[in-house]
Amino acid sequence: MEAREVSGVYTEVSGHPAPLSAYVREEQLREHRVYSVTAEWSQSDLVRCSRLRYTQQWSVIADVNIRGASGLSSLLGPGSCAPVSGELLSERTPIQDLRAVVRETSGHQLLEIWDRNGLRKCLNLTALNQHGRVYDDAQFGCMSWSDCETKLLYVAEKSKKKSSSETCDGESAFGKDRSVYCEDWGEALTNKSSPVICVLNLQSGTVTVLQGVPPDVSPGQALWAPGSQSMFFVGWYHEPFRLGLKFCSNRRSALFKLDLDGHCECLSGDNLSVSCPRLSPDGSTLIYLQGRVFGPHNQCQSLQQLDLKSRKTSTLLDVVHRPQAGEFAGVYEALPSCCWSADSQRVVFSSACRNWKDLFMVDRRTRKVSSLSDSHSDGSRVYGSWKLLTVQSDMMIVCCSSPNTPPSLRVGFLPSAGEAVTWRTLLPPLKTFDFPWTILDVTPAPEEENTQYSGLDFGAVLVKPSHPLHEASLPLVIFIHGGPHSQFPAEWNCTTAGLVKLGFAVLMVNYRGSTGFGQDSILSLIGQIGSQDVKDVQRAVLTALQSDLTLDPKRLAVIGGSHGGFLSCHLVGQYPEFYRACAARNPVINAATLLGTSDIVDWRYTSVGIQYSYDQIPTAEALALMLEKSPITHAAKIKAPVLLMLGGRDRRVSPHQGLELYKALKSRSSPVRLLWFAEEGHSLSRVDTQANCFLNTVLWLNQHL
Helix, strand or coil: CCHHHHHHHHHHHHCCCEEEEEEEEEEECCCEEEEEEEEEEEEEECCCCEEEEEEEEEEEEEECCCCCHHHEEEEECCCCCEECCCEEEEEECCCCCCEEEEEEECCEEEEEEEECCEEEEEEEHHHHCCCCCECCCCCCCCEEECCCCCEEEEEEECCHHHCCCCCCCCCCCCCCCCCCCCCCCCCCCCCCCCEEEEEEECCCCEEEECCCCCCCEEEEEEEECCCCCEEEEEEEECCCCCCCCCCCCCCCEEEEEEECCCCEEECCCCCCEEEEEEECCCCCEEEEEEECCCCCCCCCEEEEEEECCCCCEEEEECCCCCCCCCCCCCECCCCCCCCECCCCCEEEEEEEECCEEEEEEEECCCCCEEECCCECCCCCECCCEEEEEEEECCEEEEEEEECCEEEEEEEEECCCCCCCCCCEEEECCCCCCCCCEEEEEECCCHHHCCHHHCCCCEEEEEECCCCCCCCCCEEEEEEECCCCCCCCCCCCCHHHHHHHHCCCEEEEEECCCCCCCCHHHHHHCCCCCCCHHHHHHHHHHHHHHHHCCCEEEEEEEEEEECHHHHHHHHHHHHCCCCCCEEEEECCCCCHHHHCCCCCCHHHHHHCCCCCCCCCCCCCHHHHHHHHHCCHHHHHHHCCCCEEEEEECCCCCCCHHHHHHHHHHHHCCCCCEEEEEECCCCCCCCCHHHHHHHHHHHHHHHHHHC
8 A cells, every 4th residue: 555545545535525604594586485505615625735615605496485395496506616715703694694704814803894785894903902813713702793783792812901910911010021821721722811702883893892791701602682782691710720621511601691881690500511502583582501510521411491581591401311212312512503493492403312413403392302314215314414504594504424425515494393304405525435334233241331320332333345455354443532522423534434445444433421322321431431431442343343244353453532542542452462553643641640731630530530629639549540540551561553643732632641652662662653743732633734644544554454
């Protein structure tokens, strides 16, 4: 296998575009309703080593007298792709069709307002110096138009020029000192420390930073309240210090209401974690996600609804502890910005459900949850993964994919009671692949049961080449997700697709503790890392080998990142005769030495079964327990060659973790190779880095399998 061949395959599988967001605008004509659908896409470009973003439009024409999919008469488009250059945030208005854009250009951030006649207004936010950089991340970032479409709401970093003695820029009684430490919100949120809520008045062209946010709270995810004289926002408590927020839905936070005069009130309970406030179209109800503080960093959450008139909060969807077969398994993912039906009675969302990602609707009147995804006549699923992008005017825009099918864009109308959705494809993928794939349901052996959470099962997704390149017996790559509380749904994954196209079978394992199997499954892993999850992966591999005799039991490799890297290194250490190769990205190697260097120090305690508090001081017993559950304790037994890929700026798992294993293996003359990406963080997410990691992983596996 040559490097050129591997690179060619990766270019093919990584180049498929994926939709990021969608917007629907409805217009009423004499005999028809016309829906203009605009989708924004992302596509990797290996030539530029960057991700390109572009928009595309369709027109969906429906009969004016027939509501829903039965009235849909034709689809027009797609239109030409229009590149989006330098845009960080954008948001449209429903009435005037204004479009607000925050754009990065020549080191400055501009706020542009576009209408049907062109550019209406442009402000240089950097030159105004009312605040720092605008937040464009999914955690804090937001952009919300007022009902009157004359005011725009967003979140930015607090201006350093207006900092007080309490802020982190060193302004104090001792004068300015730039060496004073400034806390930020951790991995992937570097330089985000003190967010503020900002309002642009379109008529006066002025930007105002709102006052009244509690000083111990960092605001984000803001949206206007009805009447546009106040707003809702989520506030994350940052005292006594900030913990990493990325991928962590367990941080203490609350829902607040703030008016333009600076009066602020808390609308949710104490010691909870909240996110994703979404206002109903009629302005009567605010829904949001709610979960526990600390414990698992990602978990099943409840969906709360706040009646704005009575100020009463009730649970629309509760935490699902142990779902029955074929039933809704709970909410694990953020809500899209538009998720309400036009009548304000139904909420649509996508979420993990066992080894799938499914599309659901909950009716507020009955609290019944329905799946909206379609299936073949034999009951099998058309797609393994459904992701809701938006629902506007009861039209849903979704992204669908499978392990052998790159993302496609589909459209459907919310159904009437008892009806199924009639889905239409707006844009199919340019190419599909003939990889067969299947879902494996795995049951732990009796001796591997968790006595506190007995009876849990888990699953895996097996993807194989349809025509092996050289032989009938296939080498098997076990691909393990990180988190650990995340999921490998049956969706398009370019790493998996590239490996399969190059002749490897791939097993993606959703061990106990993965999302989509209920809260009990998530809680079962607490205190059991390095044992239960390791045994689950091994059990999944044995199940796959027993059920498919084309897999070669003598050519097995493990790959994964973060906690997936942790498990990969555990497996080659605990089963040294079983696996032939390992490739790990930013793996946890020694939880005891990681304790003081990670931005989520709470997880280091929780994962081994110790309840965390901010004033925690490490004890010999706690450190011994962390060490006991770490792969480094098995390093002397590792025989499989190990490839390590590390990000020099990783805030979540220090690169010194991988270096610790590297030195342990080098001292024993064990085959090991280390790739160092000095400017990368935990996700190793740059386009060129991902291509480099794929190439080196494949060549490493090919060499040693």
